Amino acid sequence: MLINELKNHIGKEVTIAGWVNVRRDHGKLIFFDLRDRSGTVQVVALPNHAEAHNVAVESRAEWVLEVKGIVNSRPEKMVNKDEVNGTIELEALEVRVCAAAKELPFEQSAELNLDTYLDYLPLTLRTPRSRAIFKVQATIITAFREFLMRHGFTEFQSPKLIGEDAEGGANTFNVEYFGTTAHLGTSPQLYKQVMVGVFERVFSTGNVYRAEKHSTSRHLNEYTSLDFEMGFITDHTDVMNMENGFLQCMAKRLRETCAAEFSLLASEIPVVPEKIPTLKLREAQKIIKAEYGVDCTEEPDLEPQHERWLCEYAAKKFDSDFIFITHYPLAKRPFYTMEDDADPGYAKGFDLLFRGVEITTGAQRIHDYDTLVAALERKGLDPQKFSFYLQAFKYGMPPHGGIGLGLERLTAKLLGLENVKEATLFPRDLNRIDILLSK
Numbered sequence: 001m002l003i004n005e006l007k008n009h010i011g012k013e014v015t016i017a018g019w020v021n022v023r024r025d026h027g028k029l030i031f032f033d034l035r036d037r038s039g040t041v042q043v044v045a046l047p048n049h050a051e052a053h054n055v056a057v058e059s060r061a062e063w064v065l066e067v068k069g070i071v072n073s074r075p076e077k078m079v080n081k082d083e084v085n086g087t088i089e090l091e092a093l094e095v096r097v098c099a100a101a102k103e104l105p106f107e108q109s110a111e112l113n114l115d116t117y118l119d120y121l122p123l124t125l126r127t128p129r130s131r132a133i134f135k136v137q138a139t140i141i142t143a144f145r146e147f148l149m150r151h152g153f154t155e156f157q158s159p160k161l162i163g164e165d166a167e168g169g170a171n172t173f174n175v176e177y178f179g180t181t182a183h184l185g186t187s188p189q190l191y192k193q194v195m196v197g198v199f200e201r202v203f204s205t206g207n208v209y210r211a212e213k214h215s216t217s218r219h220l221n222e223y224t225s226l227d228f229e230m231g232f233i234t235d236h237t238d239v240m241n242m243e244n245g246f247l248q249c250m251a252k253r254l255r256e257t258c259a260a261e262f263s264l265l266a267s268e269i270p271v272v273p274e275k276i277p278t279l280k281l282r283e284a285q286k287i288i289k290a291e292y293g294v295d296c297t298e299e300p301d302l303e304p305q306h307e308r309w310l311c312e313y314a315a316k317k318f319d320s321d322f323i324f325i326t327h328y329p330l331a332k333r334p335f336y337t338m339e340d341d342a343d344p345g346y347a348k349g350f351d352l353l354f355r356g357v358e359i360t361t362g363a364q365r366i367h368d369y370d371t372l373v374a375a376l377e378r379k380g381l382d383p384q385k386f387s388f389y390l391q392a393f394k395y396g397m398p399p400h401g402g403i404g405l406g407l408e409r410l411t412a413k414l415l416g417l418e419n420v421k422e423a424t425l426f427p428r429d430l431n432r433i434d435i436l437l438s439k
Contacts, residue, residue: 004038007088009071016041016090017066017098019126020059022108030056034067034090042074042089043067055095061108062101062126068094114419119435121426132261133423137411139258141205143250144226151242153228154199158188158206164385173211184209187404192229193336193365194392196400203228205407215430217419218304218357220408222428229365229402236338236348236364239401240278240324243352243360247272247322254414267416270321276352277314278324284310300329308356326350335379336372338364338401348401355413362403369393 001014018036030045030053045056052067059065069090080086105120106112108127117124124130145155161175162185172183188204195202208225233239254262254269262269279287284306285297292309296302302310302325314323327346330339338348349363366372372393376383383390411423421427431437 002038003034003036003041003085006041006071006090007085010073010088011071013068013070013093014090015066015068018064020061020063020065023056023059023061025057032056032059034065039084041085043069043092044089045092045095049091049093052092052095055097056092059095059097060101061104062123064098064101066096066098067092114421115436118421118427118432121434125425128264132258132264133411133415133417134425136254136258136261136415137407137423139253140250140407140411140414141226143253144203144205144246146253147246147249148201148203148228151201151245153201153203153230154195156192156195156199156202156204158185158191158204158227160185160207160209162190163388164190171211173209184211186210187225188227189334189336189404190386190389192227192402193397193400194389196229196231197392197395197397200231200398201228213430217421218409218412220420220424220427220429223409223424224407226405226407227402229400231398231400233364233399233401235399236326236350236362236401239362239364239403240276240350240352243362243403243405244272244274244276247276248274262415265415265417267414270354270414272322273318273320276322276324277318277320278326278350279310280327281325281329281346282327284325287313300332302351302358304357307353307358311353311356314353321355323353324350325353333363335375335381336365338366352403352405354410357409357413359410359413360403360405362401364399364401367393367397367399 001016003016003018006014016034016036018034021033021035021040023030023032028047032043033040034043045053047053067090069092072089072091074087074089112124161177161182163182172186175182175184185208187208188206192202192204204227205224207222209222211221212219230239230242251269251272282297285299288306288309289295289297291313296306310323310325311321314320326349327340327343328349330337330345330347333347333349340346340348347363351358352360366375369390372390373383376386408420408423412420415423417423421429426434
């Protein structure tokens with residue numbers, strides 16, 4: 001039986017199993033909190049059940065136990081209304097050790113620095129804080145999948161071993177591949193465009209890899225990218241509207257299922273506007289100059305501080321945690337990005353900023369074969385190396401566009417985490433792959 005079902009079985013004999021959270025020795029009485037995937041309950045071992053009592057005396061934190069017992073209402077003085085099972089306890093009749101645990105390297109309640117937390121992830125992921133973070137993250141993925149499927153999207157799995165970087169860049173991990181060199185995919189971009197020619201609307205949730213030598217609080221070398229691509233669009237605003245709808249769906253799902261997790265982490269679920277405010281890059285740069293006294297109007301992109309200022313401005317001006325920035329210089333966007341004919345030199349693309357950081361990049365893509373080949377050549381790329389991808393366009397592709405959204409970065413900003421590694425189950429960065437490379 002699951003622990004969260006116990007309150008419906010007062011006075012009955014049940015069997016549960018889980019991990020010891022905390023053990024308290026009160027002389028003849030031994031108390032321990034047992035947790036499973038559904039919750040936690042207090043177990044009391046009395047001397048009159050000698051075998052169960054002896055096992056409880058021996059047990060320690062993180063031991064895995066199976067307990068047969070009677071569900072009792074707690075004495076009035078022992079009721080804790082702040083706990084889910086604060087009105088009941090389990091009187092142990094039999095206790096079986098499924099697995100003993102070694103002595104823990106630190107107290108479960110200890111405040112750890114980030115490196116220590118990451119070094120002991122198989123243990124530290126069990127804390128209430130970590131479980132809350134990754135329940136929220138799982139809920140985001142579920143909302144993404146359910147929303148898109150309701151809107152006619154088909155999920156596909158993008159390959160991770162590729163022949164060319166999706167954007168023709170150099171920041172790829174090289175892999176020996178039967179006597180030649182392959183790369184770990186930096187994006188499912190080329191494949192999801194191909195799949196628009198198959199299913200019209202597609203999405204993918206999977207890991208991508210960037211061989212960038214950075215060590216910051218917002219970057220990872222392996223992260224989860226939530227991508228969708230949709231055909232028969234009018235322009236990039238159709239893509240923005242679809243993402244807007246997803247974010248509203250996500251926020252609703254988080255309010256329904258993760259309120260306790262947000263409360264534990266002292267964070268707020270954002271209210272997503274019916275229409276997220278939008279500024280062109282040049283408009284945004286003029287605002288930065290006027291509001292914050294920094295002239296970045298000649299810059300082709302935004303710096304992290306600029307993103308923070310624009311989010312601050314959006315919160316003040318539009319009462320929104322989100323803001324779209326559109327029309328970056330085409331030269332700064334990938335080769336497949338469509339130019340805005342009404343605004344030459346600028347892309348029909350956007351970034352979505354949220355609570356001070358960019359979480360999404362999206363755009364309308366070039367769908368004409370000849371135009372796409374010319375765009376590759378302008379970027380100094382060899383169209384022959386992209387011949388497999390170009391087949392989709394040679395044989396007819398509709399106007400289309402899509403997004404790539406970083407799951408870990410979104411999770412970190414939703415929960416107010418200082419470092420994106422805290423929102424990454426097993427982070428890889430310049431200095432770490434499970435453990436520090438210097439060890």
